[in-house]
Amino acid sequence: xxxxxxxxxxxxxxxxxxxxxxxxxxxxxVFTSCKSASRRANMAASGCRGVRSILWxxxxxxxxxxxxxxxxxxxLPVRQICVSSSLWKKNLAAAGPQKFTQxxxxxxxxxxxxxxxxxxxxxxxxxxxxxxxxxxxxIAYLFPSGLFEKRARPVMxxxxxIFPKQTAIQWDAEGRPFHFLFYTGRxxxxxxLHDVYEKILAIERHQDKMRNKGLFTSETKQILLTGSRWLLxxxxxxxxxxxxxxxxxxxxxxxxxxxxxxxxxxLEEEFILKFRKQxxxxxSKHEIPALQYDPQGVAFSVADGRRKTAKASIxxxxxxxxxxxxxxxxxxxxxxxxxDREQLMFPLHFVGMLGRFDIEGxxxxxxxSAQAGALRLAISRALLSFVSEGEVExxxxxxxxxxxxxxxxxxxxxxxxxxxxxxxxxxHWIIVLYKQPYLADHKHKPALLLPVNYIS
Numbered sequence: 376x377x378x379x380x381x382x383x384x385x386x387x388x389x390x391x392x393x394x395x396x397x398x399x400x401x402x403x404x405v406f407t408s409c410k411s412a413s414r415r416a417n418m419a420a421s422g423c424r425g426v427r428s429i430l431w432x433x434x435x436x437x438x439x440x441x442x443x444x445x446x447x448x449x450x451l452p453v454r455q456i457c458v459s460s461s462l463w464k465k466n467l468a469a470a471g472p473q474k475f476t477q478x479x480x481x482x483x484x485x486x487x488x489x490x491x492x493x494x495x496x497x498x499x500x501x502x503x504x505x506x507x508x509x510x511x512x513x514i515a516y517l518f519p520s521g522l523f524e525k526r527a528r529p530v531m532x533x534x535x536x537i538f539p540k541q542t543a544i545q546w547d548a549e550g551r552p553f554h555f556l557f558y559t560g561r562x563x564x565x566x567x568l569h570d571v572y573e574k575i576l577a578i579e580r581h582q583d584k585m586r587n588k589g590l591f592t593s594e595t596k597q598i599l600l601t602g603s604r605w606l607l608x609x610x611x612x613x614x615x616x617x618x619x620x621x622x623x624x625x626x627x628x629x630x631x632x633x634x635x636x637x638x639x640x641x642l643e644e645e646f647i648l649k650f651r652k653q654x655x656x657x658x659s660k661h662e663i664p665a666l667q668y669d670p671q672g673v674a675f676s677v678a679d680g681r682r683k684t685a686k687a688s689i690x691x692x693x694x695x696x697x698x699x700x701x702x703x704x705x706x707x708x709x710x711x712x713x714x715d716r717e718q719l720m721f722p723l724h725f726v727g728m729l730g731r732f733d734i735e736g737x738x739x740x741x742x743x744s745a746q747a748g749a750l751r752l753a754i755s756r757a758l759l760s761f762v763s764e765g766e767v768e769x770x771x772x773x774x775x776x777x778x779x780x781x782x783x784x785x786x787x788x789x790x791x792x793x794x795x796x797x798x799x800x801x802x803h804w805i806i807v808l809y810k811q812p813y814l815a816d817h818k819h820k821p822a823l824l825l826p827v828n829y830i831s
Contacts, residue, residue, distance in 0.1 A: 480534055480538060483534040483538070484533070484534050484535075487531075487533060487534055490531070491505060491510060491531075492505075494510065494513055494531070495509070497513075497517075498513050498516075507532075507533070510531050511530070511531075514529055514530060514531050515528075523785050545557060545562070554566065556569075561615075561617050561619065561623075563615040563616065563617045564615055564617055564619050564623060564627075567615065567627065568626075568627065568630065570646075571627075571630045571631060571634060572630070574634055574643045574646060575630075575633065575634050575637070577642070577643075578634070578637050578639050578640065578642060578643065579637075581639050581642065582637075582638065582639060585639075591638075592638070593638045595638050595639055595641065596641045597640070597641065598635065598640060598641055598644050598647060598648070600635075600651065602653060602654050603648075603651040603652060603653045603654060604651060604652055604654060605628055605631065605650060605651055605652075606650050606651065606652055608621065608624040610652070611624060611627065611650075631647065631650060634647065635647060663759040663760055663767070664676050664677060664678055664756070664757065664759065664760050665760065666760045666761075669692075673692055673693055673694055674692075674693040674694075674760075674761075675690055675691060675692040675693065676690075676691045676757040676758075676759075676760040676761065677689070677690050677691075677757065678691070678753045678754075678756035678757035679753055679756075680748075680749040680750060680751070680752030680753030680754075680755075680756065680778075681749050681752070681778060682741070682745045682746075682748035682749040682752065682778070682779045683740075683741045683745040683748075683779075683781070683782060683783050684740040684741045684745070684783065685738060685739070685740040685741035685742075685745040685746045685748070685749040686738065686739055686740055686749060687736060687737070687738040687746065687749035687750045687752070687753045688736060688737050688738075688753065689734060689735075689736040689750065689753035689754055689757050690734070690735045690736065690757075691732050691733075691734055691754065691757040691758065691760075691761075692732060692733040692734075692735070693731070693732060693761065694731075695731065695732045695733030695734075696730065696733060697729065697730035697731070697732070697733070698733045698734070699719065699733075699734045699736075700734065700735050700736070701736050701737070701738060701750070702736075702737050702738065706719060710743060710746075710747060712743065714744075714747075715743055715744065715746075715747040716747075718747040718748060718750070718751045719747060719750055719751060719754065721751060721775075722751060722754045722755040722758055722770070722775055723754070723758070725769075725770065725773060725775065726758060726762055726766055726769075726770070728758070728761070734754065736750055736753065738750055741783070748779055751775070752775070752776075752778060752779075755770060755775040755776055756776065758770070759776075
């Protein structure tokens with residue numbers, strides 16, 4: 376907290392009352408009378424420059440200053456300003472998330488459209504057919520970035536994707552709320568619970584009608600939910616435009632499960648599917664390379680594989696003797712580690728075809744482990760031409776046809792690798808204690824750390 380004392384130029388007979396006070400955003404403003412001016416005149420000069428910037432920043436609040444007329448004409452009054460930043464931070468936290476008006480959103484949309492047309496002209500494209508994919512490609516070209524986190528890279532998105540959705544005005548001009556659940560604090564959430572329970576009651580009434588007619592049966596048409604899941608908590612919040620707790624989310628899902636377990640739940644199939652998300656079905660069909668034949672009539676297959684920055688190409692020849700040649704050399708010389716050689720042989724071992732094929736391959740880029748992974752993926756893809764559909768499914772379920780999506784991690788500064796540090800481990804040092812022979816008390820001197828290679 377800082378105290379500044381600034382003399383004010385007031386009109387004749389007017390002074391700021393010492394009984395009045397005004398609170399500015401972020402600072403406490405206290406007005407004192409002229410009696411204290413003489414005591415603090417010496418401190419005013421040093422504080423004028425700092426307060427001038429504060430008064431200019433909060434100048435809009437100066438219109439609310441209270442003045443009163445006095446019977447006596449004082450000297451120059453003094454204003455005492457106590458700046459308290461913690462109060463301003465508390466007010467910002469209590470205000471909650473920032474609200475955006477519709478006029479602000481409309482202005483942002485207008486600026487986005489103008490910027491999109493300008494960007495299209497810069498790239499030599501038609502502004503009328505310039506899509507969001509074209510915008511992303513243009514931004515990546517004009518502002519190349521090597522940031523590892525993609526969300527930190529420059530973007531140009533529509534304001535609807537950047538600014539969060541907000542609830543509209545929920546009360547009329549007289550202040551009366553539109554919804555009867557307004558004072559619950561989460562009217563959209565509790566309204567959804569009411570809707571789900573109404574669906575349950577409607578199905579129960581339908582069941583009673585079927586029982587009265589003697590047509591009730593539990594073996595009714597069920598809703599097909601294969602390949603779908605319930606909406607996540609974040610997706611429910613986006614749907615409701617409200618924040619809910621984990622307990623509220625669990626209670627909603629339990630109520631939906633109860634609705635789904637009823638015999639005649641298919642009557643509300645459309646309502647239930649609104650809260651389920653269809654998962655993208657992973658295709659079990661893979662592109663199988665066609666068999667090719669050389670002039671001698673020997674079948675062979677060609678496939679490619681990648682891992683990290685390593686690229687591999689494989690030619691798998693049938694009726695061979697099990698020879699494996701990588702980059703013109705035997706694979707024993709290319710991969711001296713047993714683990715890497717096991718990676719190469721695992722697809723052939725999995726289908727029980729060790730020693731049947733001759734493999735000729737080439738690989739480049741990255742390290743030995745990534746090169747072995749790229750070759751394994753290429754061999755697995757080439758094997759699909761020689762096995763049945765059932766074996767193809769077994770290979771797929773074993774994960775041999777799935778490319779490793781991992782990439783090389785960035786190298787940190789002042790370190791040998793991504794995980795390795797330049798500091799010498801403590802195990803490579805020994806502690807040596809030595810005595811000073813001339814000292815009468817024969818106390819040990821502090822320990823001396825010496826590296827192992829220095830001792831040897």
